[in-house]
Amino acid sequence: MKTPRELKVKPIKNGTVIDHIKANKALSVLKILGLPNEATAVTIAMNVQSSLMGSKDIVKIEGRELAPREVDKIALIAPKATINIIRDYEIVGKGKVQLRDEINGILNCLNPNCITNTGEPVETKFYVIVKEPVILRCYYCERIMDADEIESQL
Ligand SMILES: Nc1ncnc2c1ncn2[C@@H]1O[C@H](COP(=O)(O)OP(=O)(O)OP(=O)(O)O)[C@@H](O)[C@H]1O
Ligand SMILES: [Mg+2]
Ligand SMILES: [Zn+2]
CATH class of the missing domain: 2.30.30.20 (Aspartate carbamoyltransferase regulatory subunit, C-terminal domain)
Incomplete structure (x- = not known):
């Protein structure tokens, strides 16, 4: 049976999509970022299928970019996470978190x-x-x- 290719997150105009988060770690990632707060739109997908990882979490945050220290903390719990920077609906930057030695x-x-x-x-x-x-x-x-x-x- 054919299954449609799902869109797991709806588009955001400006902000950050953190993809390939280790399954079930999205809430820990949000905690690192001090989210949720009253002013920030956040969408979370947990335990979704990933060809790369089996299952994964995704977090998208409207109107927010990440500080280097936040990225370093995310690497400690989600070492395969990718950070996509979105501007005007397009990905303008893509990076991986890096766990240092x-x-x-x-x-x-x-x-x-x-x-x-x-x-x-x-x-x-x-x-x-x-x-x-x-x-x-x-x-x-x-x-x-x-x-x-x-x-x-x-
Ligand atoms: N405007 C947007 N708003 C919200 N999410 C977006 C937007 N553009 C891309 N994304 C999400 O960002 C992530 C990376 O998008 P991309 O198109 O690079 O996917 P990909 O080709 O699967 O990349 P990767 O190799 O990093 O998995 C996906 O989860 C995608 O749904
Ligand atoms: Mg992908
Ligand atoms: Zn000590």
Whole structure:
């Protein structure tokens, strides 16, 4: 039986479409972006079919572009996400989030005795030891941080 090619998101005029979000992570992505708020139109698709990923989430946000720090946070929970910038209904920019080898200054170490938690002026620094789901190790105290601990901080 033939199935129609669905349009999974309705067009937006200006804003951002975050595609290829790991299934069920759309709400975590919104939380990172401080959404929903009263002023921003947001459309969410969750657990939709993807030839690339099996299933995925999509978030489209009217009238909003993303800051680099927000993109870095999204990479921690949705490492395959693509960011499409829409202007006047056209895609004018397409990028991928990128999970770096080191995560600096975004997360707190959960070891209370870590030098980053004792009042020293030391920025946090973690090495990525597993990429998906992401697992980090603190550069200073070697405490391991798992994906749930990471997500709860974003
Ligand atoms: N004006 C728009 N408003 C809302 N969503 C849009 C708009 N233009 C494109 N999109 C969405 O942005 C995403 C990327 O669009 P594109 O046409 O590049 O799809 P694609 O060819 O499947 O790209 P990719 O290889 O990144 O999957 C899709 O989810 C598409 O539905
Ligand atoms: Mg596609
Ligand atoms: Zn530490």
